[in-house]
Amino acid sequence: MKRTTCLSVLALTLLGQSALAQTTIKINGYAGQDPAIVGDLINRFVKPALAKDKITVTYEPLQGDYNQQLTTQLASGTAGDVFYLPAETLDTYVATGKILPLNGLVNTSPFIKTLNTTFTRNGRLYAISKDFNTLTLVYNKDLFDEAKVAYPDNNDTWTSLQTKLAGVKKALGNDYYGICLAPDYARMGQLAFSAGWKAFDAKGKTNLLDPNFQSAFNFFTGLAKDKVGIQPSEISQDWSGGCLKTGKVAVAIEGNWIVGFLKDNAPNLKYGTALMPKNDKTGKRGNFLYTVGWAINANTKNKNAALKVLNLLTSPQVQQYVLEQGLAIPSRSALSNNAFFKKTDAGAQNSAAVFQGASDGTVYGYAFGPKGPDWAKPINTALAAVLSGQMSAADALKKAQADMNTLQSR
């Protein structure tokens, strides 16, 4: 009898204490527009749902270089409970041991499979994709009409696309170009995927002399022949979107971010979107997933609260809202039937193509592996050297492979 009273008193005091305690979950993410967007999501969806659990949520943007800032905060133990984790630098963060594996803690089945794969290493899933982007062929309809060449479409192969681009150049002459070629792995690697190349073999080594990679490299740099394709810098632009804006370039390989850019900078430009071309031999497309995930700090003191916040931020309601506001393309596979993708305006059609690109053909995340951003440098240097005519493709690839070996043997 006495003991029960004691216990009940104890239980009551514990309950009282926990009722008084406020848990604060800190989120780290990008600066720029994100504080406004995520702040809005938190106020609309997260706070109301967690009010009864006495959990509050704050968003702390990291100014400047996000990766650098997050690294120093993780190293000093001041990072948030939940934070953005860019897929391209995932491996370098996994190596820190500071990211909590989410297997068995979060239901991953509603999310697009390739996105889960992008955040998985050695069977452990480290983040849930927040939203994503893939590459599409964005083309200027007027230039194709004027050149009397058929638009790029979803049945195009490398060869047929090359023929179309050369046709546009031939019909329109010196001041016009078929395509903008950014000397960047991020705009060329997807072609290597479609040819069957893998960025890392079983031992984690990269082979740039693989015939599949070479064929993609040669196709991409070969487009520069006869000025059918040019680098953005040759017409004083810094990216392919800028090329398209000038109205002198027929095609750009870009993702959904180009839609807002064109709306603001070239509102009268009539553009269409096609999927990436298929490789002639494999018959498959290739694509990159550019994605940022929600990850949880392995050292968080409030694991359960952090998981609740993560589940709310990736919930169907939040993703529906993000999609309809045109903020980003969220990661749940159920969204493919969303009315938003059925709209006929150019922007929504591009979004639909980006969404479709995530599950069509050979798709891998845009990731650098355990050596971080330095990994892509040899490839980018080779692309720049060949596109500007300083080196032959064979020599450039030899040098790139030598640099790659040096980097990966450290």
Add this chain to the structure above:
Amino acid sequence: MHRKGQSATAYLFLAPFLITIVVFFFYAFARAVYYSFTDYNLFNTPHLIGFKPYFDVLGDSLFRRALANTLVFAITVTILQTVGSLLMAVALNNKIKGQAFFRSAWYMPSITSSVVITLIFLWLFQRRGVANYLITQWQAYQPLILTFLGVLIAAQVVQVMFERARRLPAGWFDPALAAASALVALAVTAGLAVLGVLHPRAVQPFDFQYFSDTWVHIGNVRLLSMPLLVVIVMNTFTTIPTLMLFFLAGLQNIPGTLYEAADIDGATPVQKLLGVTVPMLRPVTFYVLTVSLIGTMQMFDQVAVIGSAAPQETLITMAYYVYTNTFKSGAAPVNMASAAAILLALIILLMVYLQRRFFVAPEAV
């Protein structure tokens, strides 16, 4: 003289400075040395692995590029700075009107923030920046400018010959005659321009890209990149004034009697500079060279500000290499960064040692 308790008081007063030095220099340096022999990556427990990080660094082509860039930069800038600041100090040491104004005006670049100056230079040397604009103008107006110069020289020669024929002493650079020649040249050029004989050429805008992957080669070796050349110009421009102050202070200490003696012997200004000023300034020159070398070997800020505006290989310096290898994303090769930092320190030590050994300044008499 030395009473008990005095040294304790002295140390007490020195404490703030000493503690800072011990924590932020000796402790940090010891840690860097330790990490350079381990497999430390910011997040793991360091294990000693011997000299491997040093071999990794030496085998890294980017490090070799950084070392070459740093040495080229340090040697070029040191020479330019020392010569430039000495000449500037000599020029400013004369008794001229408005001396104070010139001194402050020439000191301006040194007190401006280097980040701001770098941004301004980035803007000057853009593809459609001021530098390219001026070159375009020069190409366009070349006929007019060359005509003006040609007539100026011809008129000057004629006038001096005429004066000398009249047995009057006239130097080739006589200012009064030069003014007359300039007026004649201006009139001739303007006249020809009005008549339509001369007109600016229509030239394509000069479109040189300063921050691109272009190099000055010697044989097959990449010696100096264009972006680095821009930084060299900028760095020289901003540091000459500071070093000039040291020379000015040194010039004040040269006894005037030496110059008087040189005057009596009939020395020209150039002879006075080389025979009196330069030897008497040797201690100052030694100091300036040392400071300048150490400063340029550690150059970082300009490269960091230009950042991705230029290809990394063209600009990377030792200090920037250390920085990029430490602050990446997630686990980073901090052991390599530490090894590179230690190598940089050793190189600077060796340089200063060699300088002291072979160029040691006998104290000026």
